[in-house]
Amino acid sequence: MIALTLTEIAAAVNGELHLHGTDSAETVVSGVVDTDSRTMEPGAVFVAKPGETTDGHLFVGTAVEAGAVLALVERVVDEPVTQIVVPDVVLAIADLAREVVARVRAAGDLKIVGITGSNGKTTTKNMLATILRPEGETVAPKGSYNNAVGAPLTMLRVTHETRYLVCEFGADAPGQIGRLAGLVSPDVGVVLMVGMAHAGGFGGLDGTVREKSELVRAVRPGGIAVLNADDHRVAGMAPIADERQLEVRWFGESERADVRSGSLEVTATGTHTTVTIEGRELPLHLRVLGGHHIKNALAAITAAGALSIAPETAIERLETMELAERWRMxxxxxxxxxxxxxxxxxxxxxxxxxxxxxxxxxxxxxxxxxxxxxxxxxxxxxxxxxxxxxxxxxxxxxxxxxxxxxxxxxxxxxxxxxxxxxxxxxxxxxxxxxxxxxxxxxxxxxxxxxxxxxxxxxxxxxxxxxxxxx
CATH class of the missing domain: 3.90.190.20 (Mur ligase, C-terminal domain)
Known part of the structure; x- marks a missing residue:
């Protein structure tokens, strides 16, 4: 996290500051922010999140022993550490993430990409991060940090040196993608596909479409929506982009796609295809197993192009990937x-x-x-x-x-x-x-x-x- 005073953090989360020891309102904190006491290090901020099986408040002491200097809590805990008390720590880290990202964006040239879809989010996120990292400091989620806790924790990792923030947005309840994407207003919003994943929580596919389309609504004015030309439900989000005065860039197999793949050759060592961009045909050999990951690669190439990364460069970097993520093909x-x-x-x-x-x-x-x-x-x-x-x-x-x-x-x-x-x-x-x-x-x-x-x-x-x- 960027350096903030205790007063600034308390104001961002609308919390009540309880100082400990030699700390003052102007004491500066700049360590990692996490809900896991095992990841604490000197200068860290521990978020005492209540859970289904345990309560983070029970681990404040452990976090302090590991180096935490601030605890974000829902009640004061009898431990030797400064604490900020809020009604809901999950909402508080979202508020803190909004403040941190806004400050970094205002002070520099941070570009933000948001990715959603019923499938492929994590793979596409990793592909795009692989393309972007050689360009400058890139923050992307660990694993599938895409929910109400994981997404803000990812956002809080940005620094004033961060050039790209890649956010993955999932949802298990209506309204979650809109809330999370609204924290950062991405420059580029990528919608991969709409399928049955989590459909039970949205009342069916129509509800899923509404939820995924919230990312397009959250893209900042003048931004770019990257949409799947082969999924009619995603393609149906183009009018939303038009209303928001966003540029739309398409990916897929369809003739309308700006970044288009040809026939696939799928083997145990990867997938071969040809990517057509602006009339040029570029070979792509993706070592990540599974022909379905070509669509994710097209999305990553398109999003990278929206950030002015040449397609040849994007493809060259994608071809170095051997694994999308642990436990994924x-x-x-x-x-x-x-x-x-x-x-x-x-x-x-x-x-x-x-x-x-x-x-x-x-x-x-x-x-x-x-x-x-x-x-x-x-x-x-x-x-x-x-x-x-x-x-x-x-x-x-x-x-x-x-x-x-x-x-x-x-x-x-x-x-x-x-x-x-x-x-x-x-x-x-x-x-x-x-x-x-x-x-x-x-x-x-x-x-x-x-x-x-x-x-x-x-x-x-x-x-x-x-x-x-x-």
Whole structure:
């Protein structure tokens, strides 16, 4: 965080300052801001966030021992540290982030990109950060820091030397993207796609469209909206951009796209395509596994272009990437058994894309094995969407479908009903049971995809398989 006095921080969060020791109202604080006491270091600010299973106020002492000099709290804690008391620490860090980013922007040339979409946010964020970092100090979220806590904490990492801030905006309730993007008013807003991810929390796809479009509404006047030309729901946000007097730049496979991809060649070592920009054709070999990531790459190239980065430069830097993020199409082993761990997030679109990738990269003498868990936050659509994935797995002729967990049982039943005979589709209650089965079932030449939502926990099953067959 940039240097601020205690008075300035208290004013930004509308909090009550309780000084300790030799601190005064003019004492300057400039350390990291975080909710995790384990990440504290000398000069840090600890945010005592209440949680579902524990309460950050219980760890203020631990944070102080690690070097925290200020605690943002909802009640005074009996610990030897200056504290600022606010009604809600989550809202307070958002207010603090707004103040910090505004000061940095006013004093320099900070450019801000916001990214949202039902799928691909984290991958696209990492791709864009890879392109931007050689240009200057770039702040981007750790992992999927895209919610009401993670997004402001990312914003608070900016300094007066920061040239680019890349924000990832997710939502699990209506209005969240508008609130988060409104904290920084991005110069560039990227909308990747609208799908069933989190649709249960928005009342269906129409609600999801409204939520994602809030990023376009939040882009600052004179800014640029980067939209997916192939997704009619995203393309339908162009009138909002026009109302806001934003420039629209398109990406995708459509002829209308400003940054367009051609045919794909998908292999176990990456995806080859040609990117057309302003009439020029540029080859792209993306080492990140999965043809569906080409669309994310197009979005990153388009956003980089909006920041005056040449497409040749963007492509050259993208080709250095080997992994989008841990647990996202992460190839743990290639031989004798290929293990792909993609079990951090799973919407219906993402699972379908991963299954198609499995089919594309598996050779004629190899066997496909899909280890599938639940897709979360689908609400009333959950059973139907799991059934669709079961049908797709069978139609892709995947000979071993391993389904884990009761929440995914509809997937297993649909696969059986579609004609997955005998032990082609199997069901296990737990990841441990599935692991014991797979230890003896897998054989050299198998290509194994592990895919589920984060809540299902199969990413750890994928790691265990990787260790066992490395």
């Amino acid at each position: 992460q190839v743990l082993t290639q031989s004798p058994i290929r293990i792909i761990n993609d079990a951090y997030n799973a919407s219906p679109d993402a699972v379908a894309a991963a299954l198609r990738t499995l089919a594309q990269i598996t050779g004629p003498d190899e066997r496909m094995v899909a280890v599938l868990g639940a897709m979360s936050e689908l609400g009333e659509h959950s059973v139907e969407e799991h059934q669709k994935i079961g049908l797709l797995a069978v139609r892709l002729r995947i000979p071993r479908i391993v389904v884990v967990g009761q929440e995914a049982r509809a997937l297993y039943l649909a696969a059986v009903a579609e004609g997955s005979w005998s032990d082609e589709a199997v069901f296990f209650e737990s990841a441990d049971e599935a692991f014991e089965y797979l230890k003896t079932e897998l054989r050299p030449g198998d290509s194994v995809l592990v895919k589920s939502s984060n809540a299902a926990g199969l990413r750890f099953l994928g790691d265990r398989l990787g260790e066992s067959f490395s």
